[in-house]
Amino acid sequence: xxxxxxxxxxxxxxxxxxxxxxxxxxxxxxxxxxxxxxxxxxxxxxxxxxxxxxxxxxxxxxxxxxxxxxxxxxxxxxxxxxxxxxxxxxxxxxxxxxxxxxxxxx
Amino acid sequence: xxxxxxxxxxxxxxxxxxxxxxxxxxxxxxxxxxxxxxxxxxxxxxxxxxxxxxxxxxxxxxxxxxxxxxxxxxxxxxxxxxxxxxxxxxxxxxxxxxxxxxxxxxxxxxxxxxxxxxxxxxxxxxxxxxxxxxxxxxxxxxxxxxxxxxxxxxxxxxxxxxxxxxxxxxxxxxxxxxxxxxxxxxxxxxxxxxxxxxxxxxxxxxxxxxxxxxxxxxxxxxxxxxxxxxxxxxxxxxxxxxxxxxxxxxxxxxxxxxxxxxxxxxxxxxxxxxxxxxxxxxxxxxxxxxxxxxxxxxxxxxxxxxxxxxxxxxxxxxxxxxxxxxxxxxxxxxxxxxxxxxxxxxxxxxxxxxxxxxxxxxxxxxxxxxxxxxxxxxxxxxxxxxxxxxxxxxxxxxxxxxxxxxxxxxxxxxxxxxxxxxxxxxxxxxxxxxxxxxxxxxxxxxxxxxxxxxxxxxxxxxxxxxxxxxxxxxxxxxxxxxxxxxxxxxxxxxxxxxxxxxxxxxxxxxxxxxxxxxxxxxxxxxxxxxxxxxxxxxxxxxxxxxxxxxxxxxxxxxxxxxxxxxxxxxxxxxxxxxxxxxxxxxxxxxxxxxxxxxxxxxxxxxxxxxxxxxxxxxxxxxxxxxxxxxxxxxxxxxxxxxxxxxxxxxxxxxxxxxxxxxxxxxxxxxxxxxxxxxxxxxxxxxxxxxxxxxxxxxxxxxxxxxx
Numbered sequence: 001x002x003x004x005x006x007x008x009x010x011x012x013x014x015x016x017x018x019x020x021x022x023x024x025x026x027x028x029x030x031x032x033x034x035x036x037x038x039x040x041x042x043x044x045x046x047x048x049x050x051x052x053x054x055x056x057x058x059x060x061x062x063x064x065x066x067x068x069x070x071x072x073x074x075x076x077x078x079x080x081x082x083x084x085x086x087x088x089x090x091x092x093x094x095x096x097x098x099x100x101x102x103x104x105x106x
Numbered sequence: 107x108x109x110x111x112x113x114x115x116x117x118x119x120x121x122x123x124x125x126x127x128x129x130x131x132x133x134x135x136x137x138x139x140x141x142x143x144x145x146x147x148x149x150x151x152x153x154x155x156x157x158x159x160x161x162x163x164x165x166x167x168x169x170x171x172x173x174x175x176x177x178x179x180x181x182x183x184x185x186x187x188x189x190x191x192x193x194x195x196x197x198x199x200x201x202x203x204x205x206x207x208x209x210x211x212x213x214x215x216x217x218x219x220x221x222x223x224x225x226x227x228x229x230x231x232x233x234x235x236x237x238x239x240x241x242x243x244x245x246x247x248x249x250x251x252x253x254x255x256x257x258x259x260x261x262x263x264x265x266x267x268x269x270x271x272x273x274x275x276x277x278x279x280x281x282x283x284x285x286x287x288x289x290x291x292x293x294x295x296x297x298x299x300x301x302x303x304x305x306x307x308x309x310x311x312x313x314x315x316x317x318x319x320x321x322x323x324x325x326x327x328x329x330x331x332x333x334x335x336x337x338x339x340x341x342x343x344x345x346x347x348x349x350x351x352x353x354x355x356x357x358x359x360x361x362x363x364x365x366x367x368x369x370x371x372x373x374x375x376x377x378x379x380x381x382x383x384x385x386x387x388x389x390x391x392x393x394x395x396x397x398x399x400x401x402x403x404x405x406x407x408x409x410x411x412x413x414x415x416x417x418x419x420x421x422x423x424x425x426x427x428x429x430x431x432x433x434x435x436x437x438x439x440x441x442x443x444x445x446x447x448x449x450x451x452x453x454x455x456x457x458x459x460x461x462x463x464x465x466x467x468x469x470x471x472x473x474x475x476x477x478x479x480x481x482x483x484x485x486x487x488x489x490x491x492x493x494x495x496x497x498x499x500x501x502x503x504x505x506x507x508x509x510x511x512x513x514x515x516x517x518x519x520x521x522x523x524x525x526x527x528x529x530x531x532x533x534x535x536x537x538x539x540x541x542x543x544x545x546x547x548x549x550x551x552x553x554x555x556x557x558x559x560x561x562x563x564x565x566x567x568x569x570x571x572x573x574x575x576x577x578x579x580x581x582x583x584x585x586x587x588x589x590x591x592x593x594x595x596x597x598x599x600x601x602x603x604x605x606x607x608x609x610x611x612x613x614x615x616x617x618x619x620x621x622x623x624x625x626x627x628x629x630x631x632x633x634x635x636x637x638x639x640x641x642x643x644x645x646x647x648x649x650x651x652x653x654x655x656x657x658x659x660x661x662x663x664x665x666x667x668x669x670x671x672x673x674x675x676x677x678x679x680x681x682x683x684x685x686x687x688x689x690x691x692x693x694x695x696x697x698x699x700x701x702x703x704x705x706x707x708x709x710x711x712x713x714x715x716x717x718x719x720x721x722x723x724x725x726x727x728x729x730x731x732x733x734x735x736x737x738x739x740x741x742x743x744x745x746x747x748x749x750x751x752x753x754x755x756x757x758x759x760x761x762x763x764x765x766x767x768x769x770x771x772x773x774x775x776x777x778x779x780x781x782x783x784x785x786x787x788x789x790x791x792x793x794x795x796x797x798x799x800x801x802x803x804x805x806x807x808x809x810x811x812x813x
Contacts, residue, residue: 037133042601044472052555061557069602090555100477102465104492 113243196230548801
């Protein structure tokens with residue numbers, strides 16, 4: 001079905017570019033990509049970004065999510081907790097809210 | 107930012123090919139929702155194609171198969187079929203003079219480098235790598251299966267197409283001297299050939315793989331079939347038009363491959379066999395389709411610490427469709443109906459969340475979808491559906507079909523039965539106007555902070571719910587004396603090992619004449635986000651009691667034991683100090699909503715020009731009735747009675763307002779406090795609990811009145 005020519009085209013697709021200033025991503029950090037991957041199976045970053053929790057509560061939440069199937073390498077658990085509780089501590093101000101795009105309808 | 111797009115099948119392919127599992131930096135899933143509008147029927151050959159009903163791709167392939175290869179339309183249909191995915195992978199060549207070379211960043215896996223080129227390929231108008239990756243990943247997985255299979259059989263391959271592979275075979279098998287350089291093998295390279303007639307080995311694979319995954323194409327030069335009429339050093343090839351080529355020497359092979367067209371090259375004293383994926387069969391085979399279209403999309407990002415690509419999900423891709431309908435959308439594209447805009451939004455800079463019909467709502471979570479009504483939307487006694495909050499614990503059902511939907515009633519009953527939507531609509535319908543509030547509404551105000559959706563004021567709304575009484579449905583089944591609780595189970599799609607969203611209510615509340623199986627909201631069929639085609643409506647109780655997308659009602663002899671009954675949705679029996687721990691066994695399930703008022707306007711932090719203000723909002727009290735709302739404009743020192751709205755119903759909120767003249771410009775704290783007919787008064791501080799349920803502290807906003 002897909003000939004060699006098409007095969008070439010699909011390979012070239014791999015060189016697609018994208019740039020995006022995305023305020024709804026998780027903040028930078030060495031473990032960011034892994035946190036993103038583990039959480040993104042079910043959640044967007046927004047639900048994580050709106051939490052403001054102590055290390056103790058973050059630990060409980062992470063362990064609950066691992067129990068519920070989040071893929072976290074046991075070796076990374078401590079780094080996850082550190083990243084989450086440092087990025088989203090109780091005293092950090094809330095993010096601005098995001099609205100569904102478009103004009104209010106009735 | 108440079109990306110390489112991969113889809114779920116690539117993970118399996120990598121594991122098969124290398125034994126290693128790739129590291130995923132970021133993954134997301136394209137969740138198809140809805141069907142694209144505006145697609146038109148078209149005619150291909152003798153067939154009329156209705157994009158709503160027919161699989162465009164399938165029709166094209168079937169029509170092509172009817173034609174002899176020599177027919178002029180044969181190739182046309184093949185090009186159309188390829189364009190179905192090719193349009194998402196389109197790149198157009200821009201050629202510059204050799205003195206005008208462009209610098210180009212090249213990214214491959216984790217390696218990035220720059221180089222000059224006079225040829226730059228630019229993305230086509232409809233290029234959408236995620237969709238292209240999904241489609242091509244299926245082919246890549248098959249290639250890996252083939253490669254692994256051939257490797258296991260002791261052979262090797264010469265080259266591959268997108269979903270086809272050319273491998274080496276000789277009469278005896280074993281090592282074969284390779285005289286030329288057809289692909290990546292150096293001249294003189296020793297290839298491991300399969301014993302002649304490798305199909306014998308494949309039969310096993312075909313059986314194991316349910317027979318569908320491979321199709322033999324005996325296009326190679328086969329000395330058994332074709333006789334000994336070939337000569338050492340002679341090469342044979344077929345191109346994509348089916349033309350036969352024959353020549354001698356490495357240059358011929360190079361030409362044949364260089365044309366990008368070689369399907370099969372027969373070499374010298376051994377022959378090559380050609381295997382390809384099943385083409386259309388692959389896309390239509392249930393396993394293939396789900397593997398391909400329902401799969402995870404992954405992308406690898408060059409800069410690992412700054413993944414900057416927004417998640418694509420159902421909220422942002424409202425026009426992506428059901429798995430079944432995906433091909434319809436592709437056909438729509440090819441038929442010129444145009445690609446829906448959201449498909450093209452993937453590379454934009456704004457973190458736009460699009461949820462048709464819910465414009466302007468606050469996005470607490472894009473996935474799972476949790477939308478809050480902004481306070482200023484609270485203007486009317488009945489909340490328009492577009493302003494009604496959405497709370498999902500899980501993925502919304504990917505398919506909701508009114509025709510096949512069934513509701514079963516069973517458990518501790520004498521006569522279990524099942525209803526279709528049509529049956530349900532024939533039952534006597536009742537209407538209850540109810541204020542539905544999420545148990546977590548106001549959680550964002552709790553201090554110390556608690557985990558969960560950080561709702562403020564707007565996870566609440568009032569609507570007229572209509573449908574048969576649960577009482578009538580249960581009575582028809584005949585409840586046994588052992589029946590004490592009634593369990594609801596809906597079509598929420600459960601991810602991972604998350605426990606399913608199942609909850610129960612006591613039989614007394616279930617048999618209450620106001621408890622409904624609602625099919626309508628404000629006179630219209632339930633919207634998808636609100637539980638189409640039917641949901642429980644447990645008036646005066648927390649929203650979680652009113653399960654959506656209901657398919658199962660089961661009478662139990664005790665409270666349902668599951669995560670969303672315990673530890674979820676429970677309050678401590680003893681008061682605990684804020685931030686303290688709770689013993690799950692010393693808790694009770696939350697049922698009735700608490701007395702509460704919220705201020706709709708003025709909104710928190712507003713600057714007001716006029717000194718005459720209308721302060722207004724709503725107040726509710728679960729199963730009780732609000733009797734008064736008091737307003738304070740001096741931080742709670744003095745209180746004045748607000749005027750209650752005339753519209754009222756047993757379980758519905760009362761609107762209230764208070765006209766106030768600010769004595770002078772400045773900053774004011776405005777408060778509201780509700781009282782119900784059971785003597786409950788909205789408290790100064792809410793009862794703290796680790797999940798932040800039933801927050802009902804006196805509402806307050808700070809405003810600035812200008813000169």
